[in-house]
Amino acid sequence: MQPLVARMWPYQASVFSEMSTxxxxxxxxxxxxxxxxxxxxxxxxxxxxxxxxxxxxNQYPPRHGLPELLDAACAHQRAWYGLDYEPSTEAVIGTGxxxxxxxxxxxxxxxxxxxxxxxxxxDIYPAAVALAGARAVPVPLTRSGDRFGLDVPAIRSAIxxxxxxxxxxxxxNPTATVFTEAELTELATEVIDQDILVISDEVYEHLVYPxxxxxxxxxxxxxxxxxVTIGSGGKSFSFTGWKVGWAAGPxxxxxxxxxxxxxxxxxxxxxxxxxxxAGLRFPRSYFTxxxxxxxxxxxxxxxxxRDLGMHVYDTEGTYFVLTDSQAxxxxxxxxxxxxxxxxxxxxxxxxxxxxxxxFDSLVRWTFCKRDHVLATALxxxxxxxxxxxxxxxxx
Ligand SMILES: *Cc1c(COP(=O)(O)O)cnc(C)c1O
Numbered sequence: 049m050q051p052l053v054a055r056m057w058p059y060q061a062s063v064f065s066e067m068s069t070x071x072x073x074x075x076x077x078x079x080x081x082x083x084x085x086x087x088x089x090x091x092x093x094x095x096x097x098x099x100x101x102x103x104x105x106n107q108y109p110p111r112h113g114l115p116e117l118l119d120a121a122c123a124h125q126r127a128w129y130g131l132d133y134e135p136s137t138e139a140v141i142g143t144g145x146x147x148x149x150x151x152x153x154x155x156x157x158x159x160x161x162x163x164x165x166x167x168x169x170x171d172i173y174p175a176a177v178a179l180a181g182a183r184a185v186p187v188p189l190t191r192s193g194d195r196f197g198l199d200v201p202a203i204r205s206a207i208x209x210x211x212x213x214x215x216x217x218x219x220x221n222p223t224a225t226v227f228t229e230a231e232l233t234e235l236a237t238e239v240i241d242q243d244i245l246v247i248s249d250e251v252y253e254h255l256v257y258p259x260x261x262x263x264x265x266x267x268x269x270x271x272x273x274x275x276v277t278i279g280s281g282g283k284s285f286s287f288t289g290w291k292v293g294w295a296a297g298p299x300x301x302x303x304x305x306x307x308x309x310x311x312x313x314x315x316x317x318x319x320x321x322x323x324x325x326a327g328l329r330f331p332r333s334y335f336t337x338x339x340x341x342x343x344x345x346x347x348x349x350x351x352x353x354r355d356l357g358m359h360v361y362d363t364e365g366t367y368f369v370l371t372d373s374q375a376x377x378x379x380x381x382x383x384x385x386x387x388x389x390x391x392x393x394x395x396x397x398x399x400x401x402x403x404x405x406x407f408d409s410l411v412r413w414t415f416c417k418r419d420h421v422l423a424t425a426l427x428x429x430x431x432x433x434x435x436x437x438x439x440x441x442x443x
Contacts, residue, residue: 059175063401067385071395077425079349080397082221082367082414085421088286088327089334095323096290105319111310113141113294114321120328121279121294128253129264131272137299140306143316144291145251145280150176151309152247152276152295153213157182161212164203168222168402168410170249173215185211188406189223194362196223196370198231204238213245216265219252219365222399222412226260226364236268245301246271251280251293252366254335257343260364266297273298276305281324284335286416290320342367342415345422349415352426356434367416370399374409377436381411384436392432394425 052060064081071078087093099105112118118135125131133139142148149172157163159181165173167186177184187206189196203214216235218227227235239246248265256262266275281292295305327334350369354360359375378384381398389395399410415422 055178055181056175059171059178061401062171063397064171067395067397070389074389074393074395076389076393076395077421077428078395079413079415079417079422079425080395082416083288084286084416085418086286089330092285092287092323092327095326096319099319099322105322107318108315109141109318109321111315112306113139114325117141117292117294117321117325117328120325121296124279124328125264125277125296129267131264131266131277131296133296134299138302139294139296140302140309141321142293142295142309143313144282145249145278145293146172146291147309147312147316148276148278148293148295148305149173149215149247149249150179151312152278152301152305153177153180153182153215155304155308156245156247156276156301157212160210162208162210164206164211164214164244166198166215166217166220167404168399168407169215170217170221171402173217177215182212183210186404188403189220189225194360195364196220196225196361198227198235200231200234200238203235207238207242207244211242211244213247214239215247215249217249218265219250219256219260219262221252221366222368222397222402222410223361223370224363224366224368226256226262229261229263232263232265233268236265236271239274240270244274246275248275248277250277251283253279254284254339255342255367256339256365257346257363262365274301276301281320281327285324285327286338287320287324290317290324292317292320292324345415345417345419348419348422349413349426352422352429353413356426356429358434367414369413369415371411371413372409373411376434379409381407381409384409385411387436388429388432388434392428392434394428 067080122133153176161182167188174184276297282288359372361370373384397412
């Protein structure tokens with residue numbers, strides 16, 4: 049028998065590292081894992097380096113986060129969304145959004161409770177729910193045209209007396225949907241009616257492409273008091289290795305998250321906390337230029353994939369473009385990705401591991417790479433035979 053606790057058996061693999069390893073082994077272009085291949089803003093690097101040099105960042109920071117970062121995170125929520133949080137009681141800093149998500153689930157969900165997750169999901173959600181000894185209840189997004197949408201009637205049917213929380217993610221990874229005010233309002237009515245908490249993963253809040261607009265669900269009437277909103281310095285400032293995240297919410301929920309989180313990593317990222325604090329106070333121009341630059345790269349990749357005969361879904365936000373492999377005769381996105389890796393030297397991520405079998409033909413591609421990397425990938429795809437000629441080909 050393996051020593052791993054049984055509730056974690058389903059979560060041993062990470063398709064992201066598997067695909068990055070495959071890309072490295074084959075010397076393939078990696079459009080799988082979503083990390084930028086250029087650094088974030090120089091001034092933030094200098095702040096982190098100075099904090100190491102002058103010693104201010106080298107010992108334990110305060111357990112709930114550096115006061116200047118808590119202040120900056122709350123100022124950011126106020127400036128961007130008109131949401132008011134008190135830094136000393138209504139915010140907390142963590143080792144990336146990941147730790148805060150896990151801490152929120154562990155702090156707010158009892159063993160045996162149910163947590164609704166949107167399907168396809170981000171891989172750490174069901175794992176965090178399993179860690180808490182709770183049960184993840186997947187509710188699939190609906191496909192209408194080239195967009196994935198929130199299915200509130202299906203969420204309503206999935207709610208039981210054991211449902212404690214809903215893990216929301218907008219902008220959504222991997223579908224790249226930014227949920228609309230109408231969708232979130234319908235959802236808010238439901239969770240308020242049923243007295244359910246919302247843990248809202250908004251790490252892609254600044255990676256949104258007009259006309260889409262990001263709306264934190266905490267903004268809606270009756271939602272602030274039941275929502276923990278989570279953001280990420282890795283995603284907003286292109287420093288995914290720094291692992292600085294923040295959460296904001298009402299004092300009772302944040303007090304709970306703080307208790308659990310302090311017993312996980314206690315503190316982390318000493319030199320990076322003041323740097324991210326400075327980033328959160330950047331003028332709006334930084335964020336709009338960041339989104340404009342990513343939008344251009346989205347067009348490059350989405351246009352290129354479309355020209356290759358792929359069915360490309362809308363990207364309203366995030367780093368990702370989603371395609372459906374059935375257009376090229378593949379029912380299995382995983383087989384298609386394997387074919388691409390070997391035949392074209394390009395690696396992407398199959399969506400199958402993030403679902404219960406409903407989205408097997410989907411593949412996720414990232415465009416947060418330099419232009420010449422995207423161009424090389426498209427060039428190699430153009431030269432390869434992408435269609436499925438195998439026995440499983442659809443007739
Ligand atoms: C990257 C990502 C995270 C993790 O953020 P970190 O700050 O790197 O921990 C959480 N949720 C989603 C949807 C992500 O894509």
